[in-house]
Amino acid sequence: MTSHDISRRTAVTAAATVTAAALLPLSAASAEGSGASSGPAFLHGVASGDPLPDGILLWTRVTPTPDAVPGSGRGGAVEVGWQVAEDADFARVVAHGTATATAAADHTVKADVRGLRPATGYFFRFTVARGNDAVHSPTGRTRTAPAHDAATAGLRFGVVSCANWESGWFSAYRHLAARRDLDAVFHLGDYIYEYKSGEYPALKYGVRKHSPEHEIITLADYRTRHGTYKTDPDLQAVHHAHPFVAIWDDHEFANDSWSGGAENHTPGVEGDWADRMAAAKQAYFEWMPVRPSIEGTTYRRLRFGKLADLHLMDLRSFRSQQVKAGNGSVDDPDRTITGRAQLDWLKEGLSASDTTWRLVGNSVMISPFAFGALPAHILEPLTKLLGLPAGGIAAETDDWDGYTHDRRELLGHLSDHAIRNTVFLTGDIHMAWANDVPLEAATYPHSPSVAAEFVVTSVTADNLDDTLHVPQHTVSLAAVAAVRAANRHAKWIDMDAHGYGVLDVTAERAQMDYYALSDKKDPKATASWARSYRTLSGSQRVERVNAPVK
Structure with a gap:
C-alpha cells in the first residue's frame, strides 16, 4: 500500500x-x-x-x-x-x-x-x-467500489435511518464520521421530516425548530428543509468522511405516502399530491448525493466486487394506498408496494446475481409483524407510534404486511430458485430488530427462513419510550416479550434505543453490530455497542454474536 x-x-x-x-x-x-x-x-x-x-x-x-x-x-x-x-x-x-x-x-x-x-x-x-x-x-x-470481478475480502458499511431534526441531535452521524473503516454509509430513508415545528414531537419535547416552521409542501419548502438539515455539523461531518448510498421513505414526502397521496396530505388544502411529490423529488435529487435512476426514482443497483451487490428499493412511488389492519384487502393481488416493474427488476436481479451476498436496501420491514397480548397502556401508544388503529391489530400495513401478495411473490421467488444469502437492510420503524424472514410465518420455525433482515433503529425519531416519556428499557420490556412471543422469527427487538448499525460482510457471514446513543438530546452523546447478530453463508437465519467486529 x-x-x-x-x-x-x-x-x-x-x-x-x-x-x-x-x-x-x-x-x-x-x-x-x-x-x-x-x-x-x-x-x-x-x-x-x-x-x-x-x-x-x-x-x-x-x-x-x-x-x-x-x-x-x-x-x-x-x-x-x-x-x-x-x-x-x-x-x-x-x-x-x-x-x-x-x-x-x-x-x-x-x-x-x-x-x-x-x-x-x-x-x-x-x-x-x-x-x-x-x-x-x-x-x-x-x-470507490471494488472492481466488478474483485475477490473482495470484506466490506463494512454504516447503516442509518429516521433522523428527525426536532427530536434530537445527530450524534449518531458524528460517531460514524469518526470511523475510518467504512466503505460507505447506507441511509435507508427519512433523511428529513416534513412536519411543521412542534407537531412531532410536541414543542416542549424537541431540541430545536425546523425551518421553515410550517409543514413543507412546495418546492421552496422542501429545499429550505433540506438546506436546514445540511447545516448540522454532525451531518456535514459524516458526509465529509464517507460516501453515502441513500433511498427515500415517506417523510421525504409526507407521512405514510403512497403513489396517489399520503396520510399527512389533505387534497384541496395542501394542493395537488402529484405536484407535492414532484417538488419533494426534485429537492431530494438536488440536495442528495444520489443518481436518479429508473423513472426518476431511487431504485437502482450497486455492486461491490464479487462479495456483494446492493439492490436499492423505492417503496413509495408506486405503492397502492394503505388499508387498515385486519382488512382482507392486504392480500389483494391487485395491490402493490413495489409496482410491477420494480418487483420484476428485483426478482431478476436477485436471480442473476453472481455475488456471495445479495443486500436489499429496504425502507420498511419485510418480516411479518403481529401483536401479541399487550396491556392497553402499552398498546395504545405503540399503535400510535406505528400509525395503526388501536383495535383489531394484525399487521403494520404501511410495511410489507399491508401488501402480502407482493411479499409472497418475492419470498416464493427466493425459495423456488434457491437464492441464498439475501439480507434485507431496513429502517423506518424506529426500533432495532434482527429477524429470520420466514416463507410461512404461521408455521415458522418448522417452515424455512428464506432470508435475513437487520432493522436499524432511528437516529433521533421518537421510539416507544419517547412516546410514553418513560426511561429506556422499562415499560417496553413487556411489549418486546409480547411481540416476540407472537413473532417467533424475531430474534431480537429493541424498542427504545437510538443509534446506528455497522454491517460487516465477509464470504463467511454478514454481521450487523448495533450501536446505541447515551442520550439523543445531548449534543455530546456517547455511543456504545448494544448487540450483534449475523447470518452465516447458506443459513438464511440470524444468530447472536457476543462481540462486534473489530
Missing part, C-alpha cells in the same frame, strides 16, 4: 493525524465567520455518493450571495470547480472539472466523476472565485 492510499481498515487514530484538518465539519456559523457575508461560500458542506469501481458522485451547494438562501430562488449563476486528489493537500490531483450552480437547481452542484481506480480512497473539494481569490469548500473523503 502506498503512502497516499486510504486503507479501509486504517485505525481511527492513525487516519486522524493525516486528515483531521481537512475533515473538520463546517457549520453555518463558522462558514459565515470565514467570509460568507460577502459571498460566495460553501455553507452546507460537501458530500459524495453512489460509489462505482471507476467513479463517484460529488455534491455541494454554493451560497453566491447572503440572500441566496435555500429555496429563495435568488442569486446568479456561479462557476464551480471541483478536484479529486490522492492526498489531502491536493498535490496529486487525478480528476478535475467545472460545473455551474444556478437558482434553477437551488445552487446545488453535482459532478459524476469517472476514470478513478477501484477500491481506492480519495479526497475531493470544490472551488469558486471571490474577486482575485479562490474560495475552497471543506475537503471530503470518499472511496
Whole structure:
C-alpha cells in the first residue's frame, strides 16, 4: 500500500493525524465567520455518493450571495470547480472539472466523476472565485467500489435511518464520521421530516425548530428543509468522511405516502399530491448525493466486487394506498408496494446475481409483524407510534404486511430458485430488530427462513419510550416479550434505543453490530455497542454474536 492510499481498515487514530484538518465539519456559523457575508461560500458542506469501481458522485451547494438562501430562488449563476486528489493537500490531483450552480437547481452542484481506480480512497473539494481569490469548500473523503470481478475480502458499511431534526441531535452521524473503516454509509430513508415545528414531537419535547416552521409542501419548502438539515455539523461531518448510498421513505414526502397521496396530505388544502411529490423529488435529487435512476426514482443497483451487490428499493412511488389492519384487502393481488416493474427488476436481479451476498436496501420491514397480548397502556401508544388503529391489530400495513401478495411473490421467488444469502437492510420503524424472514410465518420455525433482515433503529425519531416519556428499557420490556412471543422469527427487538448499525460482510457471514446513543438530546452523546447478530453463508437465519467486529 502506498503512502497516499486510504486503507479501509486504517485505525481511527492513525487516519486522524493525516486528515483531521481537512475533515473538520463546517457549520453555518463558522462558514459565515470565514467570509460568507460577502459571498460566495460553501455553507452546507460537501458530500459524495453512489460509489462505482471507476467513479463517484460529488455534491455541494454554493451560497453566491447572503440572500441566496435555500429555496429563495435568488442569486446568479456561479462557476464551480471541483478536484479529486490522492492526498489531502491536493498535490496529486487525478480528476478535475467545472460545473455551474444556478437558482434553477437551488445552487446545488453535482459532478459524476469517472476514470478513478477501484477500491481506492480519495479526497475531493470544490472551488469558486471571490474577486482575485479562490474560495475552497471543506475537503471530503470518499472511496470507490471494488472492481466488478474483485475477490473482495470484506466490506463494512454504516447503516442509518429516521433522523428527525426536532427530536434530537445527530450524534449518531458524528460517531460514524469518526470511523475510518467504512466503505460507505447506507441511509435507508427519512433523511428529513416534513412536519411543521412542534407537531412531532410536541414543542416542549424537541431540541430545536425546523425551518421553515410550517409543514413543507412546495418546492421552496422542501429545499429550505433540506438546506436546514445540511447545516448540522454532525451531518456535514459524516458526509465529509464517507460516501453515502441513500433511498427515500415517506417523510421525504409526507407521512405514510403512497403513489396517489399520503396520510399527512389533505387534497384541496395542501394542493395537488402529484405536484407535492414532484417538488419533494426534485429537492431530494438536488440536495442528495444520489443518481436518479429508473423513472426518476431511487431504485437502482450497486455492486461491490464479487462479495456483494446492493439492490436499492423505492417503496413509495408506486405503492397502492394503505388499508387498515385486519382488512382482507392486504392480500389483494391487485395491490402493490413495489409496482410491477420494480418487483420484476428485483426478482431478476436477485436471480442473476453472481455475488456471495445479495443486500436489499429496504425502507420498511419485510418480516411479518403481529401483536401479541399487550396491556392497553402499552398498546395504545405503540399503535400510535406505528400509525395503526388501536383495535383489531394484525399487521403494520404501511410495511410489507399491508401488501402480502407482493411479499409472497418475492419470498416464493427466493425459495423456488434457491437464492441464498439475501439480507434485507431496513429502517423506518424506529426500533432495532434482527429477524429470520420466514416463507410461512404461521408455521415458522418448522417452515424455512428464506432470508435475513437487520432493522436499524432511528437516529433521533421518537421510539416507544419517547412516546410514553418513560426511561429506556422499562415499560417496553413487556411489549418486546409480547411481540416476540407472537413473532417467533424475531430474534431480537429493541424498542427504545437510538443509534446506528455497522454491517460487516465477509464470504463467511454478514454481521450487523448495533450501536446505541447515551442520550439523543445531548449534543455530546456517547455511543456504545448494544448487540450483534449475523447470518452465516447458506443459513438464511440470524444468530447472536457476543462481540462486534473489530
